[in-house]
Amino acid sequence: MGQTMCVCSRASIIIDNKKYYFVQKLDEGGFSFVDLVEGVKDGHFYALKRILCHDREGRQEAQTEVEMHQMFNHPNVLSLVAHAFVDHGAKTEAWLLLPYMRKGSLWSVLEKLRDKGSSMPEKQILQIFRGICSGLKAIHDKGYAHRDIKPTNVLLDEDDRPVLMDLGSMNRARIEVRGSREAMTIQDWAAQRCTISYRAPELFNVESHCIIDERTDIWSLGCVLYCMMMLEGPYDLIFQKGDSVALAVQNPVSIPPSCRYSEGLQMLLSSIMVSNPQERPNINWVLDQVQDLQSRSPNTQTNMV
The missing domain is CATH 1.10.510.10 (Transferase(Phosphotransferase) domain 1)
Structure with missing residues (x-):
């Protein structure tokens, strides 16, 4: 949770050498959190899903989710804009940058x-x-x-x-x-x-x-x-x-x-x-x-x- 607060307090993150500003929290549940972020260069909004991986199995599950997204290029399956794995000692956070849909679920x-x-x-x-x-x-x-x-x-x-x-x-x-x-x-x-x-x-x-x-x-x-x-x-x-x-x-x-x-x-x-x-x-x-x-x-x- 410390890293989560750190990400938010810095108000920005970098994925694939692109900077995104934190806007607000959208959702959380289990071991994942979803934040609304804004691309500094393009001005577009994105949903940043952060998955807390407590062990090797958790990291593999997050990697599998990334691979599932990458498998599809279809208008009715959510695409993956970018992703990153951020290590903090023995723990890892998987960051999945996804399109943001204002209308919601x-x-x-x-x-x-x-x-x-x-x-x-x-x-x-x-x-x-x-x-x-x-x-x-x-x-x-x-x-x-x-x-x-x-x-x-x-x-x-x-x-x-x-x-x-x-x-x-x-x-x-x-x-x-x-x-x-x-x-x-x-x-x-x-x-x-x-x-x-x-x-x-x-x-x-x-x-x-x-x-x-x-x-x-x-x-x-x-x-x-x-x-x-x-x-x-x-x-x-x-x-x-x-x-x-x-x-x-x-x-x-x-x-x-x-x-x-x-x-x-x-x-x-x-x-x-x-x-x-x-x-x-x-x-x-x-x-x-x-x-x-x-x-x-x-x-x-x-x-x-």
Whole structure:
């Protein structure tokens, strides 16, 4: 923490021989902090993510996150502007310089709608959701899975272009589980890295001989779509009440009768949120369905308050 205060008090940092002024703190959680910084030369704002690496394993995890960012050049996956590793004795800080999106996360936008007693028009839902799917397709096409898709990990720019962020939980899409020990390892990892109310059913009780694949993201994607429609995740209240999310996800998702979105959108949601991963569609199918819905109702303004 001493170094953190030092960085802020100096009011500037240097990455790749370029100077950036500290503006303000944006967020913090776990072992990472996010600050708003301004480029001295270009005058642009950036988000500086600082990860505290307490050991060699922590440094490797930060390095993996850097490599995940560098793997993609896609408008719906957050790019990495620059990075650096700063050593302080036995400890290291990883600095990831990322684009700053003033509108914030999808979750913050949904919260504002809920506070106003409003809702998101179906046309806007489809536009944003299509972008999320496009970013996820780019990840899956590379043979990886995100593993922590949720509204707080989707940023929006001024034109509502969604960008997937927080690539620290990404790993190879296909994981073959051989034996109860491996199953428990995967289950423990998921408990730490995959947000509980957006976690796929197969990650709660990992079978001793199975294959975990990228369709864990499809389940989470369905939870995000539900959240865009209802302004809360399908299992948020269950978690908040202390009830079992692991038990709840075994049942078909319940769409409230009060839902006023189109039958097509509701059917898409039900098709995505299938408990059995073998029956769950892949990202290409989901993207095709979204594009079809957009073409059939390009001017839909359903449920706009």
